[in-house]
Amino acid sequence: MCFRTGPFSVRLTSDVRGFGATWQSCYSPMELLPDDMVCHLRISVMRERGVRRWLGPQAVFRLEGIQPFEPYPLSQAFPMFEWGLNWCIAMSSHYHLLLHSAVLEKDGKAVILPAQPGSGKTTLCAGLVGRGWRLLSDEFGIVRHSDGQLLPLPRAAPLKNESIPLLAESAPQLSFGPRFDRTRKGDVVHLFPPRESLERQLESATPRWIVFPRFQRGAALELIPQPPIVALTRLVGNSFNYRVTGVSGFRSMSRLIRSTRSFQLLNGDLAAAVDAVEQLLAEDVL
Amino acid sequence: MNTLAAVLANPASAVDLGNAQWEQLLGELRRARMLARLDAVLRAHCEEELLPLAARELMRSDAIYVANVQRAARQELGRLSSIAREVDYPVILLKGSAYLAAGLPVAQGRRQSDLDVLVPASALDDFEQRLRREGWHFAADLSAYDEHYYREWAHELPPMRHSRSVIELDVHHSLIQRTSRVQLDIASIVEAARPLPDTPFHVLCDEDLILHSALHLVMSDELRGGIRDLYDIHCLCVDFLGDDVVAWERLIGRARAVGLLRPLYYALLAARNLFALRPPITAWQVLCAGGKPGVLADSVMRRLMRWHFAPVAGQQARAATARQMLYLRSHWIRMPPAMLVRHLVNKCVVTLCDARSSKGASDDPQKLPRME
Numbered sequence: 001m002c003f004r005t006g007p008f009s010v011r012l013t014s015d016v017r018g019f020g021a022t023w024q025s026c027y028s029p030m031e032l033l034p035d036d037m038v039c040h041l042r043i044s045v046m047r048e049r050g051v052r053r054w055l056g057p058q059a060v061f062r063l064e065g066i067q068p069f070e071p072y073p074l075s076q077a078f079p080m081f082e083w084g085l086n087w088c089i090a091m092s093s094h095y096h097l098l099l100h101s102a103v104l105e106k107d108g109k110a111v112i113l114p115a116q117p118g119s120g121k122t123t124l125c126a127g128l129v130g131r132g133w134r135l136l137s138d139e140f141g142i143v144r145h146s147d148g149q150l151l152p153l154p155r156a157a158p159l160k161n162e163s164i165p166l167l168a169e170s171a172p173q174l175s176f177g178p179r180f181d182r183t184r185k186g187d188v189v190h191l192f193p194p195r196e197s198l199e200r201q202l203e204s205a206t207p208r209w210i211v212f213p214r215f216q217r218g219a220a221l222e223l224i225p226q227p228p229i230v231a232l233t234r235l236v237g238n239s240f241n242y243r244v245t246g247v248s249g250f251r252s253m254s255r256l257i258r259s260t261r262s263f264q265l266l267n268g269d270l271a272a273a274v275d276a277v278e279q280l281l282a283e284d285v286l
Numbered sequence: 287m288n289t290l291a292a293v294l295a296n297p298a299s300a301v302d303l304g305n306a307q308w309e310q311l312l313g314e315l316r317r318a319r320m321l322a323r324l325d326a327v328l329r330a331h332c333e334e335e336l337l338p339l340a341a342r343e344l345m346r347s348d349a350i351y352v353a354n355v356q357r358a359a360r361q362e363l364g365r366l367s368s369i370a371r372e373v374d375y376p377v378i379l380l381k382g383s384a385y386l387a388a389g390l391p392v393a394q395g396r397r398q399s400d401l402d403v404l405v406p407a408s409a410l411d412d413f414e415q416r417l418r419r420e421g422w423h424f425a426a427d428l429s430a431y432d433e434h435y436y437r438e439w440a441h442e443l444p445p446m447r448h449s450r451s452v453i454e455l456d457v458h459h460s461l462i463q464r465t466s467r468v469q470l471d472i473a474s475i476v477e478a479a480r481p482l483p484d485t486p487f488h489v490l491c492d493e494d495l496i497l498h499s500a501l502h503l504v505m506s507d508e509l510r511g512g513i514r515d516l517y518d519i520h521c522l523c524v525d526f527l528g529d530d531v532v533a534w535e536r537l538i539g540r541a542r543a544v545g546l547l548r549p550l551y552y553a554l555l556a557a558r559n560l561f562a563l564r565p566p567i568t569a570w571q572v573l574c575a576g577g578k579p580g581v582l583a584d585s586v587m588r589r590l591m592r593w594h595f596a597p598v599a600g601q602q603a604r605a606a607t608a609r610q611m612l613y614l615r616s617h618w619i620r621m622p623p624a625m626l627v628r629h630l631v632n633k634c635v636v637t638l639c640d641a642r643s644s645k646g647a648s649d650d651p652q653k654l655p656r657m658e
Contacts, residue, residue, distance in 0.1 A: 009340055011309070036305050036306065037305060037340075038305050038308040038309055038312070038338040038339075038340045038341060039309070039340055040340045040343065040344055042309065042312070042313055063316070064312070064313040064316040064317055065313060065317065065602075066316070066317060092344060092347050092348075093343075093347055094346075094347040094348075094350040094351050095343060095346050095347050095350060243354065244350060244351055244354045245350060245354075246350070246353070246354060246357070
């Protein structure tokens with residue numbers, strides 16, 4: 001089976017029962033590609049052979065026949081595939097500048113939410129999707145060098161632990177995947193990309209804000225403007241491939257900083273954080 | 287037929303590949319770590335627009351990555367040059383670092399993970415001390431056994447790394463393990479190295495550059511460099527020797543003089559079969575007369591090399607068998623039997639202990655080293 005995810009095409013094979021069904025329910029409105037095309041990545045998600053077939057069955061992720069990391073329990077084939085594909089994409093797209101960030105868009109204006117440990121990036125991202133923002137990606141800010149536009153890569157966003165009930169409550173209209181308990185990243189439920197995100201996955205967006213989220217239990221909301229030099233430094237540290245991309249990376253990075261406004265968003269409450277981002281949009285006169 | 291070998295033998299044919307062949311080629315390229323290398327080769331042979339978009343993008347991505355690694359390698363050479371300028375013995379660049387510093391076409395898009403240099407054995411201690419003073423150090427987790435292995439038996443120091451560098455430096459005092467059955471005249475090889483203009487470094491003379499590449503390929507664990515290193519040898523032969531009979535004879539004469547006829551024979555045999563390298567017939571006959579093993583060994587090696595360098599889709603079992611046999615073979619040649627047993631037992635124990643202690647760790651795709 002071949003499919004497109006944003007700027008990449010993937011040929012996927014699997015013999016893991018249940019994996020296909022989860023994949024379908026996550027990405028179903030997405031158009032499949034013809035079988036005879038040349039794809040970027042050839043990925044397989046297969047049952048481990050040998051005694052492992054019966055004893056603690058496992059699923060193995062392979063890219064071009066190479067197994068880049070250890071197998072997962074068979075029941076966690078879907079999260080393994082999602083993380084594995086992200087890793088493949090991060091390795092194979094040095095012709096773009098790649099940020100480790102969520103990206104959302106509303107009214108033609110995009111906000112970048114860079115990830116940091118404990119930042120609550122995915123939670124805030126899901127909260128914004130619940131308020132009608134278009135999900136470009138939960139994981140990658142893909143900056144095209146030629147025009148600085150952000151390219152979508154709409155994929156399942158893995159919500160972890162406490163954020164699972166929080167989102168199920170505050171945005172019940174969204175669609176969520178099955179629950180995976182005790183994965184290597186804790187308990188995980190994926191927010192499936194809304195239909196509109198998938199249908200518009202070839203439509204780029206113009207960056208407008210960079211918001212560095214920081215979640216702190218009980219903290220009062222604070223939206224603190226960041227001087228460009230601070231934002232630049234933080235974003236360089238957040239990029240998957242800034243060093244690799246050399247001069248083009250530097251140009252794209254400085255254009256991005258020049259054409260956006262940056263903030264640090266300290267928050268202890270999802271609804272208030274979402275409101276703060278909505279406020280940025282409402283006050284934006286351009 | 288393996289698609290990558292066919293394309294390397296005739297790069298212009300890439301424009302005629304069908305989609306199914308491209309699908310296969312892209313997998314072979316990633317496994318061989320040659321996406322950027324083929325990008326450079328195809329640039330010289332076909333119109334980019336005629337290639338599939340996904341293939342172009344993948345090759346370009348890898349070319350950007352490799353350009354970055356080469357930038358880092360040049361920086362490392364810059365750091366080393368201050369030491370090379372101070373010493374009165376030659377600091378000889380080997381393999382990828384030599385190709386890069388000498389600006390050879392074979393360096394284009396060539397992926398390398400470390401920098402290799404050779405100094406005369408008598409200068410090894412001095413060179414190591416200087417490196418340490420300038421900020422290079424050994425890995426913190428270097429085990430006592432590994433250190434012992436390197437210092438007593440190997441032809442190089444344990445890998446070193448400068449605190450500001452992302453690539454490793456391998457310092458050699460010979461081109462082959464001390465314990466190996468193949469004996470070579472390292473003094474004569476060091477003697478023949480030539481200064482590289484505008485740098486404080488030396489590189490091996492042209493013939494030795496080819497011979498070392500052949501030796502490295504044929505002697506390393508399971509012919510580790512694979513088709514990439516074989517293609518290096520092919521390119522070096524085409525660049526340096528072409529159709530020049532005298533040059534080919536000089537290469538073979540040199541192989542005889544330093545004791546490397548056999549590895550050269552194997553490497554050229556494989557390059558003939560895979561890339562249609564055509565040494566002049568007289569030169570080839572001389573090489574066969576001096577370098578060809580017995581009939582049985584010859585036919586087994588022919589087959590193993592073909593399975594290993596150019597595995598055909600659907601025949602993974604053969605490739606795996608070839609890899610195991612070649613692994614045993616390389617160890618057999620490098621160590622006397624008693625030492626081999628000791629080495630393999632030690633490696634086995636270490637592997638088992640590692641598997642036990644690190645179970646469940648380091649296998650998170652997001653914690654993997656960034657950007658391979």
